[in-house]
Amino acid sequence: MAIADIRTGERNDAGIRQVVDILKQQFGERLQTGEAFRAQHAHTTTYIAPQLPDAVVFAETADEVKAVVRLAAAHRVPVIPFGVGTSLEGQVNAPSGGISIDLSRMDKVLQVNAEDLDCTVEPGITRVALNTYLRDTGLFFPIDPGANASIGGMTSTRASGTNAVRYGTMRDNVIAVTAVTATGEEIRTGHRARKSSAGYDLTRLFVGAEGTLGVITSVTLKLSGVPQAISGGVCPFGSVEDACNAVIMTIQMGIPVARIELLDALQMKACNAYSGLDYPDAPALFVEFHGTEASVREQAATFGEIAAECGGGAFLWETDPEARNRLWKARHDAYFAALQLRPGAGTFATDVCVPISRLAECVRETQEDIAANGLMAPIVGHAGDGNFHVMVLMDMADSGEIDRAEAFVERLNARALAMDGTCTGEHGIGQGKQRFLGEEIGDGVDLMRAIKTALDPQNIMNPGKIFALS
Amino acid sequence: MAIADIRTGERNDAGIRQVVDILKQQFGERLQTGEAFRAQHAHTTTYIAPQLPDAVVFAETADEVKAVVRLAAAHRVPVIPFGVGTSLEGQVNAPSGGISIDLSRMDKVLQVNAEDLDCTVEPGITRVALNTYLRDTGLFFPIDPGANASIGGMTSTRASGTNAVRYGTMRDNVIAVTAVTATGEEIRTGHRARKSSAGYDLTRLFVGAEGTLGVITSVTLKLSGVPQAISGGVCPFGSVEDACNAVIMTIQMGIPVARIELLDALQMKACNAYSGLDYPDAPALFVEFHGTEASVREQAATFGEIAAECGGGAFLWETDPEARNRLWKARHDAYFAALQLRPGAGTFATDVCVPISRLAECVRETQEDIAANGLMAPIVGHAGDGNFHVMVLMDMADSGEIDRAEAFVERLNARALAMDGTCTGEHGIGQGKQRFLGEEIGDGVDLMRAIKTALDPQNIMNPGKIFALS
Numbered sequence: 001m002a003i004a005d006i007r008t009g010e011r012n013d014a015g016i017r018q019v020v021d022i023l024k025q026q027f028g029e030r031l032q033t034g035e036a037f038r039a040q041h042a043h044t045t046t047y048i049a050p051q052l053p054d055a056v057v058f059a060e061t062a063d064e065v066k067a068v069v070r071l072a073a074a075h076r077v078p079v080i081p082f083g084v085g086t087s088l089e090g091q092v093n094a095p096s097g098g099i100s101i102d103l104s105r106m107d108k109v110l111q112v113n114a115e116d117l118d119c120t121v122e123p124g125i126t127r128v129a130l131n132t133y134l135r136d137t138g139l140f141f142p143i144d145p146g147a148n149a150s151i152g153g154m155t156s157t158r159a160s161g162t163n164a165v166r167y168g169t170m171r172d173n174v175i176a177v178t179a180v181t182a183t184g185e186e187i188r189t190g191h192r193a194r195k196s197s198a199g200y201d202l203t204r205l206f207v208g209a210e211g212t213l214g215v216i217t218s219v220t221l222k223l224s225g226v227p228q229a230i231s232g233g234v235c236p237f238g239s240v241e242d243a244c245n246a247v248i249m250t251i252q253m254g255i256p257v258a259r260i261e262l263l264d265a266l267q268m269k270a271c272n273a274y275s276g277l278d279y280p281d282a283p284a285l286f287v288e289f290h291g292t293e294a295s296v297r298e299q300a301a302t303f304g305e306i307a308a309e310c311g312g313g314a315f316l317w318e319t320d321p322e323a324r325n326r327l328w329k330a331r332h333d334a335y336f337a338a339l340q341l342r343p344g345a346g347t348f349a350t351d352v353c354v355p356i357s358r359l360a361e362c363v364r365e366t367q368e369d370i371a372a373n374g375l376m377a378p379i380v381g382h383a384g385d386g387n388f389h390v391m392v393l394m395d396m397a398d399s400g401e402i403d404r405a406e407a408f409v410e411r412l413n414a415r416a417l418a419m420d421g422t423c424t425g426e427h428g429i430g431q432g433k434q435r436f437l438g439e440e441i442g443d444g445v446d447l448m449r450a451i452k453t454a455l456d457p458q459n460i461m462n463p464g465k466i467f468a469l470s
Numbered sequence: 471m472a473i474a475d476i477r478t479g480e481r482n483d484a485g486i487r488q489v490v491d492i493l494k495q496q497f498g499e500r501l502q503t504g505e506a507f508r509a510q511h512a513h514t515t516t517y518i519a520p521q522l523p524d525a526v527v528f529a530e531t532a533d534e535v536k537a538v539v540r541l542a543a544a545h546r547v548p549v550i551p552f553g554v555g556t557s558l559e560g561q562v563n564a565p566s567g568g569i570s571i572d573l574s575r576m577d578k579v580l581q582v583n584a585e586d587l588d589c590t591v592e593p594g595i596t597r598v599a600l601n602t603y604l605r606d607t608g609l610f611f612p613i614d615p616g617a618n619a620s621i622g623g624m625t626s627t628r629a630s631g632t633n634a635v636r637y638g639t640m641r642d643n644v645i646a647v648t649a650v651t652a653t654g655e656e657i658r659t660g661h662r663a664r665k666s667s668a669g670y671d672l673t674r675l676f677v678g679a680e681g682t683l684g685v686i687t688s689v690t691l692k693l694s695g696v697p698q699a700i701s702g703g704v705c706p707f708g709s710v711e712d713a714c715n716a717v718i719m720t721i722q723m724g725i726p727v728a729r730i731e732l733l734d735a736l737q738m739k740a741c742n743a744y745s746g747l748d749y750p751d752a753p754a755l756f757v758e759f760h761g762t763e764a765s766v767r768e769q770a771a772t773f774g775e776i777a778a779e780c781g782g783g784a785f786l787w788e789t790d791p792e793a794r795n796r797l798w799k800a801r802h803d804a805y806f807a808a809l810q811l812r813p814g815a816g817t818f819a820t821d822v823c824v825p826i827s828r829l830a831e832c833v834r835e836t837q838e839d840i841a842a843n844g845l846m847a848p849i850v851g852h853a854g855d856g857n858f859h860v861m862v863l864m865d866m867a868d869s870g871e872i873d874r875a876e877a878f879v880e881r882l883n884a885r886a887l888a889m890d891g892t893c894t895g896e897h898g899i900g901q902g903k904q905r906f907l908g909e910e911i912g913d914g915v916d917l918m919r920a921i922k923t924a925l926d927p928q929n930i931m932n933p934g935k936i937f938a939l940s
Contacts, residue, residue: 115722115827158667169665171674172642187914193823194855195639196892197628197678198910199899199936200918204641204674208667225724252585254695295765353663357585385664422666429669440668444657447925448670454924455917466669 003348003406004048004089005434009096009464015075016097020055022071023099030058041082041092041100047346047394048090048432053080053100060105062178062186062217068101069215070184078463081211083124083150087157088349089430091210095464101215103152109133110218118175118192120220123152139223142167145426146332152216157428158208162331165251165384166258166290169426170207173222177206179214182456192220205451210428211462213455229296232259232288232324233317235307240264240283240367240379244360246303246310247285247383251356253306255299259288260384261331264367267338267378274337275330279316285383286331288324334380338391342376345393346402348409351433352416353387353425362419366390366412373404387425414439429466437467473818473876474518474559475904479566479934485545486567490525492541493569500528511552511562511570517816517864518560518902523550523570530575532648532656532687538571539685540654548933551681553594553620557627558819559900561680565934571685573622579603580688588645588662590690593622609693612637615896616802622686627898628678632801635721635854636728636760639896640677643692647676649684652926662690675921680898681932683925699766702729702758702794703787705777710734710753710837710849714830716773716780717755717853721826723776725769729758730854731801734837737808737848744807745800749786755853756801758794804850808861812846815863816872818879821903822886823857823895832889836860836882843874857895884909899936907937 023031032038033055042050059065072079078098085092094100106122107129113119114137121130128148130141145154145161153159155177160169167173176190189202206213237243240262247260262285263271269281285307289299304315318324330337339345354362363379370377370390381388390412392405413423413436423436438445445467452459452469459469493501502508503525512520529535542549548568555562564570576592577599583589584607591600598618600611615624615631623629625647630639637643646660659672676683707713710732717730732755733741739751755777759769774785788794800807809815824832833849840847840860851858860882862875883893883906893906908915915937922929922939929939 113825113827115718116825117722118825158665158671160665164665168642171665171671172638181917185913187917188912189914191887191892191910192825192890193857193886193892193895194826195628195630195634195641195823195857195895197821197894197896197898198892198903199678199907199915200921201628201641201671201674201678202911202914202917204671205921208669208671248585252587292768294768298762298764351667353665355583355586355588355662356664357583387663387665416663417661420662422661422663422668424667425663425665426667428667433668437669440661441672442658443655444659444672445669447651447657447672450924451670451921454920 003409003435004432005468006049006051006090006093006095006431008051011097012076015077016054019071019075019077019099023055023057023068027057032056041085041102042094043085044090044093045086046088046349048093051093051095053094054097056100056102058102058105062180065101065180065215065217066184066186068099069180072099072460073182073184073458076458076460078460079215080462081152081156081215083153084126084148086147086149087153087430088427089432091157091428091430091465093431104150112137113192114139116192117223118220119223120218121151122218123216124150126150127154134223138226140226141221142224143170143173151219151221155207155216155219156210158426160382160426162259162261162382164382165260166256167224171204174203174207175220175222176203177216178218179206179216181214182458182461186217208428210430210465212452212465213461227290229293230288230290231296231300231317231319233315234279234284234286234327235315236280236282236284236313238311241360241364242311243283243285244363244383246307246312248356248359249306249310250303251384253302255302257287257299257303257384258290259286261286262381262383262388263334264379267334267380270337270341270378271330271334274340275333277330286327335391338378338393341378342393346396348392348405349427350390350409350412351424351427352412352421353385354416354419354421356386358419358421359383359386362415363388365415369408369411373408375405375408385425386421431465434467473879473905474902475938476519476521476560476563476565476901478521481567482546485547486524489541489545489547489569493525493527493538497527502526511555511572512564513555514560514563515556516558516819518563521563521565523564524567526570526572528572528575532650535571535650535685535687536654536656538569539650542569542930543652543654543928546928546930548930549685550932551622551626551685553623554596554618556617556619557623557900558897559902561627561898561900561935563901574620582607583662584609586662587693588690589693590688591621592688593686594620596620597624604693608696610696611691612694613640613643621689621691625677625686625689626680628896630852630855630896632729632731632852634852635730636726637694641674644673644677645690645692646673647686648688649676649686651684652928652931656687678898680900680935682922682935683931697760699763700758700760701766701770701787701789703785704749704754704756704797705785706750706752706754706783708781711830711834712781713753713755714833714853716777716782718826718829719776719780720773721854723772725772727757727769727773727854728760729756731756732851732853732858733804734849737804737850740807740811740848741800741804744810745803747800756797805861808848808863811848812863816866818862818875819897820860820879820882821894821897822882822891823855824886824889824891826856828889828891829853829856832885833858835885839878839881843878845875845878855895856891901935904937
């Protein structure tokens with residue numbers, strides 16, 4: 001693969017051996033070195049080749065995380081934080097080997113402050129488990145990247161997803177974290193106040209740092225009230241451009257839509273087949289409105305007018321909660337549905353995000369590019385944010401097709417940057433997008449490197465991610 | 471003063487002389503060394519003693535900022551960015567001397583992307599000037615700290631103010647910045663996409679850095695649509711505790727109130743006198759609702775019920791835009807109104823912020839503390855955020871009163887921290903709150919120091935602010 005930066009890093013074999021031996025004594029069965037465990041912890045979901053850690057340690061407390069990091073620091077051995085492994089840019093790979101710290105057993109809800117609409121959780125809890133826990137409080141955690149990711153992982157990749165257009169991303173919904181830094185100290189970045197001007201925004205520094213500055217040991221999150229009323233459904237369009245124009249008008253008019261998701265015709269076909277739905281195989285917007293009964297009615301009526309004006313077909317409302325759940329389950333399964341279009345294919349999970357005014361143009365040019373290059377690549381997107389994913393399905397035995405796919409991805413990212421956008425709206429840089437980060441941020445990457453080097457001079461915290469250190 | 475960290479730093483007199491001489495040649499009349507100019511640029515508004523820069527340079531372009539910083543870096547001379555000088559914690563002071571870079575002439579609107587609800591401006595434009603510029607676009611920039619601050623300054627202190635409960639703070643409304651770093655390079659932190667996971671969040675790092683990491687040369691801001699309908703007014707309460715309880719219920723019920731401001735009886739008395747109003751001299755909430763006609767009506771009705779339930783008096787609606795402007799002008803003049811309560815007094819501008827559930831308790835205990843210590847200290851606050859200011863008015867000739875005031879401020883900050891809050895919701899640390907930052911963030915301050923040292927190894931960017939470097 002030419003695009004992803006998955007070079008093997010330098011290994012400190014002697015140090016790794018020592019650390020594994022000591023951890024084995026300390027953790028017993030909670031330290032695993034078998035290939036199956038190691039492979040599971042380097043599972044990258046996409047085309048990025050796995051790079052296995054030397055061992056996996058299942059941490060159960062922040063003190064254990066501290067102990068592991070201190071040991072690793074003393075021996076200059078990499079540590080790679082692992083939640084549930086749903087990241088898409090090789091964030092869990094171990095290019096220089098080292099210890100994968102599996103945090104999935106640190107999954108407790110530490111505190112719910114219902115009156116303040118916040119909670120504090122351990123990093124390994126998944127978003128679905130958290131929402132199950134919150135069921136009876138009248139509150140929910142709205143960020144929904146599709147996958148049942150861990151909260152620590154979502155924090156580390158600055159995740160967002162279908163609800164971000166209304167509720168924001170992890171950047172907006174993390175109030176504070178505690179983290180074990182490269183020296184094995186646990187620090188906290190803030191308290192529970194809703195706003196603070198107390199020095200540098202360490203919270204936002206850890207949100208999106210992909211584990212390269214420390215291991216997150218707890219996350220304090222904003223919660224939202226479960227809306228009194230929800231309505232939504234599916235609206236088909238004649239073209240993705242028409243659908244995008246409806247999105248643009250919706251956002252520009254300030255309608256507080258909770259979800260507005262774009263699926264192109266190929267993705268709709270895949271979803272209909274995979275999830276047993278019977279929507280038209282046409283470009284569509286999946287929308288959802290949250291609010292009071294009155295405001296939801298008002299939002300839906302205004303959106304209906306916009307959709308009609310943009311050439312949308314009959315709106316298919318799903319008022320029944322069960323039908324609505326089926327609908328969003330289908331949307332969340334879009335990735336797996338797309339894989340079924342070409343079983344055995346390798347995938348690129350692209351993630352561009354552009355200013356909303358450029359969305360229709362960006363999607364249209366991208367579709368033309370897909371067609372011109374004979375690629376199979378359904379499109380699905382968080383259109384309200386200007387964010388969309390083109391899932392390129394490649395025959396991994398056809399090097400010519402892989403080359404064409406890589407060239408396409410380069411053009412896609414360049415197109416988004418030329419439109420004042422980003423190469424990654426929500427997946428992060430990991431190993432897969434390092435070369436685009438430089439094009440996007442320029443000399444700013446030097447600041448990132450300087451921060452990394454200052455906070456982790458030995459480069460043991462998830463090395464090889466976001467940027468190469470020379 | 472014992473609280474503020476306004477020690478004089480080490481001066482590099484030889485370097486400063488050289489830099490001033492060279493700048494004099496380059497900038498002519500735009501380099502000023504007269505006492506009046508220097509004093510104006512060290513005006514701290516509050517009790518913090520001014521520390522004058524050696525010269526003030528009026529920069530007109532980012533290239534000029536680069537040139538000044540490069541020269542200062544070559545001679546190891548401090549640079550202090552200056553917008554309009556409304557900061558409250560000594561952020562514009564020059565404890566080690568150096569060059570104040572006045573950015574007020576860099577006040578252009580560089581770009582308005584109405585379709586994307588964003589704009590890019592130079593740092594010296596004030597929020598009022600920006601909103602005047604935007605008048606015909608149907609958009610506005612909502613963050614309103616009261617003072618007509620510059621956008622660069624508001625970015626640097628992570629400002630917020632009366633609208634933050636609905637529209638967020640500068641943290642939420644800055645999309646990207648360009649900044650000249652300590653090496654004299656200009657970097658940009660991002661593009662215009664609404665969200666991004668492209669590496670460390672450099673944007674949020676500069677928001678709130680108080681000029682210690684670089685000089686901001688442009689800011690890309692989110693804009694909001696001017697609401698279709700606005701309504702609001704004043705509701706008196708029997709006690710600040712009752713008023714706080716109404717705020718708590720409003721926030722917990724998720725009413726998207728645009729402004730909900732608390733004024734205690736003393737502050738109301740001051741405002742009535744200063745602004746010629748005739749509200750009762752009783753604790754009050756100033757509220758404002760933004761939305762469609764229907765949603766504003768719905769919000770106002772629900773709030774009315776809450777206020778009544780909490781023992782509020784008759785709600786005084788101000789439907790006429792002019793009366794509403796007078797009302798908010800009075801709110802914004804609260805600081806000057808309070809000063810008139812005790813002409814010639816010195817002030818502490820405190821800024822605690824607590825989780826909303828603790829607000830009533832925190833304000834009540836604070837009022838009891840004020841009374842017990844015989845202080846004159848009106849309270850005004852952005853209650854919807856849990857943020858309130860106690861403005862301690864001190865006879866600067868009475869050292870006993872100053873001691874009591876300082877002890878009171880220490881207790882106030884400790885009280886907020888004990889309630890999981892912060893010592894500063896929106897003013898920043900500057901020189902005035904350094905000792906509290908350590909109590910609040912603990913070892914996290916070491917991370918801040920490490921970042922500062924990595925990005926500004928010579929410590930020339932606004933030295934002596936946020937934390938001392940040992």
